[in-house]
Amino acid sequence: MQAVRYARPSSVEEAVDLLEQGGDRARVLAGGTDLIVLARERRIDVDLFVDVKALEPLTAIRYDPADGLAIGAAAPCYRIAADPAVQEHYPCLIDCATLIGGVAIQGRASLGGNLCNASPAGDGIPALIALGTTVEIAGPKGRRTVAAEAFCTGPGRNVLTSGEFVVALRAPPPSDRAGAAFRRFIPRGEMDIAVTNAAVHLRFDGDRVASARVAVGAVAPMPLLVEEAGAALAGTPLSEATIAAAAAAARAAARPIDDMRGTVKQRRHLAGVLVTRCIRIAAERAGVQP
């Protein structure tokens, strides 16, 4: 690894300044579980680490029944997983916060970092998309928000411009008869990167699915919100036919690649399998028998 400079700003504004001055070779350091590995392997060149873990808005986890959930972008997964409000209202986030890396990694890794890393296979991202999360961004021109599904623009690429960084992730308040779930497929039991992953959020009105959001990962340059899959579920009670239609829509939306982690055929097939499994768990969590 090269020698690097390190800064620990005490305000969001100071962090913005440091990042803007540092340009491409200044990087936000939250947990560092992706960044330090990339720097050590010289897959990126870094002059300056801007450590944002001293900034309160980036580490806080706040829940309010009216406003929903705000997770600081640098809050580590173990705190997200241990948060009683997240456990009660957003079990879908527990699904991913407890399987990103191993226990030691979860002590450092954050959902915000997972999103910014913009891996097509990022295990935090489909759940954020399915939940309808908005991403709060600070930058030289002030604050702005972006929908989670619009944040990643390609492998390792996102919408952030020079001087910008993510402050918090905001999920809408939970509904009474709603449920969400995240699942991934890996060849081993842990410590692996998803061959394919998926998340589903379902809101029910009586037996009828009022709204559905279906997201799949590792089947395209970035995690996808599959609107056709949501449309296949919404408006009618859940049935084997609607579940199959949603799975088929997910398979159709998938445009995966062959690589060392999986094949095109395998990933497309798994998109259907995982969406089906997530629908059933989400319905069960909403108190509906699929």
Next chain:
Amino acid sequence: MARVFIPATLRARCDGRSEVEVEGTTLRQIVENLDAACPGIAARILEGDAVRPDLALAVNGVVGAEGLLERVPDGAEIQIMPAIAGGGAG
């Protein structure tokens, strides 16, 4: 007297026989006497004054540490085999 098992590719030198009985109380004597029975075979087994580096001579299935000085008991079986190594388990 010892019984020498001849590898398939050397049998042509031994009139096609797969086994040859020869006298000798050390591997050196066995190889010398084998060469008398199967002319030219010693040149295939030896390199300089030793067994070829990639070959091993086993006495009753066991490759010893004494090279051509290895004792050969009466009635022993001699195999000509590739020298091979083991790995490790930890």
Next chain:
Amino acid sequence: MVTAEKPYKVVGTRPIRPDGTDKVTGRANYGADIRLPGMLYGRVKRSPIAHGKIKRIDASKALALPGVRAVMTAEDLPRKGRREFAPLGSVKISLATLSGNVMARDKVRYEGHAVAAVCATDPHVAEDALDLIEVEYEELPPVLHADEAMLASAPLIDEELHTREMATGESAEEPSNVAMHFVTEMGDVEAGFAEAEIVLERSFKTKMVHQGYIEPHNATAFWRHDGGLEIWCSTQATFVMRDHLAGLLEHPVSKIRVTPQEIGGGFGGKISVYLEPLAAVLSRKTGKPVKMTLTRDEVFRATGPTSGTAIRVKLGAKRDGTLVAAEGELVYEAGAFPGSPVAAGVRCIFTAYAIPNQRIDGYDVLVNKPKVQPYRAPGASAACFATDSVMDELAERLDLDPIALRLKNAAVEGTRSADGAAFGVIGNRDCLQAIQSSPHYRSELQGPNRGRGVAHGYWYNAGLESSAYASVNSDGTVALVLGSPDIGGTRASIAMQLAETLGIPAERVIPQVVDTDSVGFTSVTGGSRTAFAGGWAAHEAGLDLRQQLAARAAKIWGVEAEQVRYRDDAVIVGPAGEDGGERSITFTELAAKLARTGGMIVGRADSNHASAAPTFATHVVDVEVDPETGKVEILRYTAAQDVGTAIHPSYVEGQIQGGVSQGVGWALNEEYRFDEKGRMENASFLDYRMPTALDLPMIETVLVEVPNPGHPYGVRGVGEVPIVPPLAAVANAVHAATGHRFTELPISPAAVLEKLLPGEE
């Protein structure tokens, strides 16, 4: 579970290991912990291409970087001839191969092949300097698969290599990528197959896999001004290292001292030299100690995996299951230099079974991939995968129980293998019977998508030379000095054998692994030989001590030495004294008197016994296959093994569990993946996908004890054979669960889905 009662006091017990506390508290010293005054840090510049000529190396920019002290290339190493050899156990290794692999000369033969090394005052500077070493290549087409490499039209990796016939020593006229051809034949194969009532012929493929030890290779060298060369490193073989360095550097063995550090796993992969000669040359150039450590990426790309293989097996049997003929063709990738374990594959492929007519052909084939190195029972696992997959199909076709079919054909005492050698006392049938009567095999496997598989394997084990020095301390303990780096708990198991010989508790023997100047010649820790040969040496050193202690007691008592006897309970007894009572003194009491009665005592042994004995293993595994994802889950695994005598049963069980874990990884997910240019795609633990603790159940073990008559405590090697059956056992279980035969490894989820969903796109 241990099956036999033993007549011993120490052997067979489970004392705490002498190196345990330091390891669990992080105090044990590994090679990466070495810090010396003025030490420099070295790194290796590696080839980014798999095959090419080196046109030019220019290190001037690197040498100009502040902090850089020296750069070396192959020009700094003596050029070695093809038929110059260095010893490795009972084998000889070509110095041209060793030298060519540690540093490319003229040509790079695989991605990651070392082309230069640099040292600097700081590891970050050394890393920066790598980019400043300019290397110009003329790229050549890579040869990546053994079948392509064998074609006459294939690009030659080594223009001077000619196929050598193993048995005759003759070389072919034309150059070839096939380094060696082995043939073993017994009986009349044609007649055998003619007599058969069922003949099955199948082809199998396995990929290159790595040993996956947790500690990367490392070496620190200090070339002193008087020519003395000190090496601290992580190795399975200090004396082999010393001899190889002497050959590679043309430096006298007496000037080289190798000090082994604790070793974080080897499995065969830490026998060869990599960094040591480079650190030595850099130290000679700078006059400073130089330390080098590989990254994980370098370990994958540039140290030895084991061969990818293509194996064809043909078996002929009578309708009752009796095998009458077998034919095998084994093609093993050697990597970029000769030396695959195909000879061992040839030796092991059918040896567990009594088959009167056999022919086996083996080919050692060069490809533009890293040079392979030994990996736990080298060559045997892939061979067993082929044979025992066909045995499973044979049992299915003949409607026979798979264990019963193997029992019917199991080699017994006197059975000859294809090379003519006859077995002595072996526990072959005993292992099969142990599984047949195990609770696991007798249980019924229930539930959908589940299947059970068995497989049975053989490994021959090695003997070779070991030394031991044992000094009696005044407090009644014994310091035991060994030359075998401890990769599998051998400090404990060798110390226990000395304690048994002396009749004292295990914890009274304090073992230590020392450098090459401090103990007699000791061969490699490998070939499952260390507990066997080290135990022999410790036993002989113990007998030496018993004799000397009895003589000392005789001297104290003023009687003849022949009148004094060292009893197995560590009490030395002599003739009746003036009071009429029998004279006696305990080991501990005598130890306290040694200094004032003539001095302290050292027992010594330099022992070399060729009586190592083979081992067998029978494994049974239950799996469940997820029909939607293709993932194979191991539900239950039981391994029975003839271990001779289990000196420390916990370590024997650990060895079996470790071998099974590696074998399951090999079967299910592990593989070297290369792109079309021969660049490795998955050179990290993340993407190489070894099994984790969550991927395996508790592996049950059955220790079958058929003592080796050629060892004072009946020891057979135990470490290697447990990796032989898992590949076939898992494949057979997946067949039982899915109805599909998998003839290629790994049986990854993608490969399973391919069979389960042939139509889906």
